[in-house]
Amino acid sequence: xxxxxxxxxxxxxxxxxxxxxxxxxxxxxxxxxxxxxxxxxxxxxxxxxxxxxxxxxxxxxxxxxxxxxxxxxxxxxxxxxxxxxxxxxxxxxxxxxxxxxxxxxxxxxxxxxxxxxxxxxxxxxxxxxxxxxxxxxxxxxxxxxxxxxxxxxxxxxxxxxxxxxxxxxxxxxxxxxxxxxxxxxxxxxxxxxxxxxxxxxxxxxxxxxxxxxxxxxxxxxxxxxxxxxxxxxxxxx
Amino acid sequence: xxxxxxxxxxxxxxxxxxxxxxxxxxxxxxxxxxxxxxxxxxxxxxxxxxxxxxxxxxxxxxxxxxxxxxxxxxxxxxxxxxxxxxxxxxxxxxxxxxxxxxxxxxxxxxxxxxxxxxxxxxxxxxxxxxxxxxxxxxxxxxxxxxxxxxxxxxxxxxxxxxxxxxxxxxxxxxxxxxxxxxxxxxxxxxxxxxxxxxxxxxxxxxxxxxxxxxxxxxxxxxxxxxxxxxxxxxxxx
DNA sequence: GTCGCCCTATTTGTATTACTATTAAGTGAC
DNA sequence: GTCACTTAATAGTAATACAAATAGGGCGAC
Numbered sequence: 001x002x003x004x005x006x007x008x009x010x011x012x013x014x015x016x017x018x019x020x021x022x023x024x025x026x027x028x029x030x031x032x033x034x035x036x037x038x039x040x041x042x043x044x045x046x047x048x049x050x051x052x053x054x055x056x057x058x059x060x061x062x063x064x065x066x067x068x069x070x071x072x073x074x075x076x077x078x079x080x081x082x083x084x085x086x087x088x089x090x091x092x093x094x095x096x097x098x099x100x101x102x103x104x105x106x107x108x109x110x111x112x113x114x115x116x117x118x119x120x121x122x123x124x125x126x127x128x129x130x131x132x133x134x135x136x137x138x139x140x141x142x143x144x145x146x147x148x149x150x151x152x153x154x155x156x157x158x159x160x161x162x163x164x165x166x167x168x169x170x171x172x173x174x175x176x177x178x179x180x181x182x183x184x185x186x187x188x189x190x191x192x193x194x195x196x197x198x199x200x201x202x203x204x205x206x207x208x209x210x211x212x213x214x215x216x217x218x219x220x221x222x223x224x225x226x227x228x229x230x231x232x233x234x235x236x237x
Numbered sequence: 238x239x240x241x242x243x244x245x246x247x248x249x250x251x252x253x254x255x256x257x258x259x260x261x262x263x264x265x266x267x268x269x270x271x272x273x274x275x276x277x278x279x280x281x282x283x284x285x286x287x288x289x290x291x292x293x294x295x296x297x298x299x300x301x302x303x304x305x306x307x308x309x310x311x312x313x314x315x316x317x318x319x320x321x322x323x324x325x326x327x328x329x330x331x332x333x334x335x336x337x338x339x340x341x342x343x344x345x346x347x348x349x350x351x352x353x354x355x356x357x358x359x360x361x362x363x364x365x366x367x368x369x370x371x372x373x374x375x376x377x378x379x380x381x382x383x384x385x386x387x388x389x390x391x392x393x394x395x396x397x398x399x400x401x402x403x404x405x406x407x408x409x410x411x412x413x414x415x416x417x418x419x420x421x422x423x424x425x426x427x428x429x430x431x432x433x434x435x436x437x438x439x440x441x442x443x444x445x446x447x448x449x450x451x452x453x454x455x456x457x458x459x460x461x462x463x464x465x466x467x468x469x470x471x472x473x474x
Numbered sequence: 475g476t477c478g479c480c481c482t483a484t485t486t487g488t489a490t491t492a493c494t495a496t497t498a499a500g501t502g503a504c
Numbered sequence: 505g506t507c508a509c510t511t512a513a514t515a516g517t518a519a520t521a522c523a524a525a526t527a528g529g530g531c532g533a534c
Contacts, residue, residue, distance in 0.1 A: 108410065310497045
C-alpha cells in the first residue's frame with residue numbers, strides 16, 4: 001500500500017537505494033567535495049532516519065560505483081572523480097539534472113564516435129546468421145517507421161539497431177557498452193530537446209555494409225551517421 | 238586467527254566474495270548454462286556451508302555484475318551472456334584461467350583499437366597544464382626505463398602513460414575505461430607470455446603530439462602503436 | 475626528554491536472525 | 505470452465521549482535 005504510493009511518488013525501490021541516490025546526488029553535484037570524509041555511520045543513520053544496515057548497504061552500493069571508499073577508523077571518504085564509474089546506468093540516471101547536460105551529451109557523442117564505427121566494422125565481420133536476421137528485422141521496422149513518423153517508436157527501434165550491432169561484434173567487451181549506450185540514449189532523449197531526424201539513409205548504408213560483410217564500408221557509414229548527429233547537437237558550435 | 242589462515246590459503250577476502258567467485262566461475266565456464274535457474278537459497282546455503290545472508294550478498298554481488306537475476310517465487314536464474322558486465326575488474330579477474338585467454342586478448346585489443354586513438358586525440362585537445370606535466374614526467378620515466386630495461390617497471394610506467402591519456406581527455410566516460418584497460422593490462426601481462434618490446438618510438442610520437450596539441454597526429458601515432466602490438470600477438474594469424 | 479611499544483576506543487566489516495512483501499500455483503465457488 | 509481468493513514458497517528488508525582493524529594516546533624504558 002504505502003509502498004505503491006511511494007513508488008509513484010519518488011521512484012522508491014528500496015530504502016538503501018533511496019539513501020544512496022541522496023548521497024550520490026550530493027557527491028555528483030559537488031555539494032560534498034572530492035576526498036572529503038563524510039560523517040560517521042551513526043550520524044548519517046540519524047540524519048536519514050534509517051537503520052545502520054540500510055545505510056551500510058547504501059554506502060556499499062556507492063562504493064561499488066567508485067564514489068566512496070571506506071577505511072576502518074578513518075571513516076568513509078568521497079573518492080576523486082577519476083574513480084567514478086560513469087558507465088553505470090544508475091549513476092547516469094542520478095546524474096540527470098545536476099551536471100551540465102550538454103557537456104555530458106558531448107562526452108556521450110565522443111564515446112559513440114570511438115566505439116560505433118569500430119563496432120560496425122566488427123559486426124560486419126563477425127555477426128552470426130541469427131544476428132543478421134535480427135538486424136534485418138529491426139532495420140525493416142526502422143524503414144517502416146521512418147515513413148509515418150513516430151518519435152517514440154523510432155527511438156526504440158534506433159536504439160535496438162545500434163544495440164544489435166554491438167551484440168554482433170562477438171566481442172565480450174562491447175556487450176556491456178551496448179547497454180551503457182542504450183541507457184545514455186534513453187537518458188538524453190528524455191531530458192534534452194533533440195528531436196531526431198531519422199537518418200534512414202545513413203542507417204541503410206550501415207545495415208547494407210554489415211549484411212555484405214564489408215567492415216570498412218560499415219565503419220565509414222557509421223562515421224557519417226555520427227557526423228550528421230554532431231551537426232544537430234543542441235548548443236555547441 | 239582462522240581468518241588470517243584462510244586469507245593466505247585461498248585469497249579470501251570475505252565469505253560472500255568467496256562464494257560469489259565460486260558461483261561466477263561456474264557461470265563463466267558454462268558449467269551452469271545461461272538462463273538456467275540455480276538452486277534455491279537454502280540448498281546453496283547447505284552446499285557452501287554459509288549463512289543465508291552471506292549467500293544473499295554473494296548473489297547480490299553477481300546480480301550487480303549482470304550475471305544473475307532474481308524473481309520472487311521463481312528463483313534466481315543465470316542471465317544470458319549479453320548482460321554480463323565484462324568491464325568489471327573483479328569479473329575479469331575471475332575470468333582468468335577459464336575462457337580462451339587468447340580470444341579475450343583479441344577482444345581486448347579490439348577495444349583498445351577503438352578507444353585509444355580517440356582518447357589520444359581528445360587528450361591532445363583537452364589536457365590541462367597539470368595533466369601535461371604528469372604525462373611528461375611519466376614519459377621521461379618510460380624513456381629512462383627503456384634504456385636499462387626492466388619489464389616490471391616498464392609495464393607499470395606504460396600503463397600509467399595510457400591511463401593518463403584517458404584521464405586527460407576530460408571526458409567523463411573515458412575515466413572508467415582507463416581503469417578497465419589497466420585491469421586488463423595487468424591481467425594479461427600476468428597470465429600471458431607477451432614479453433614487451435618497448436615501442437618507445439611510438440610512445441614518443443604520441444607523447445609529442447599530445448604535448449603539441451595535435452589531435453590528428455596523436456590519433457595516428459596511437460593507431461601505429463596498436464598495429465605494432467597486434468603484430469606481436471601470441472597465436473592469432 | 476625522546477623514542478618505541480602497547481593498549482584502548484572508535485569505526486568499519488561480517489554474520490545470524492526475524493520479519494515483510496511479492497507472486498505463482500492450487501483450490502473452491504460461481 | 506473460468507475467475508477470484510487463499511496459500512505456501514521465495515526473495516527482499518531491517519535490526520541486532522559480534523568481530524576485526526587501526527589511529528591515537530599513554531606509559532615505560534633507555
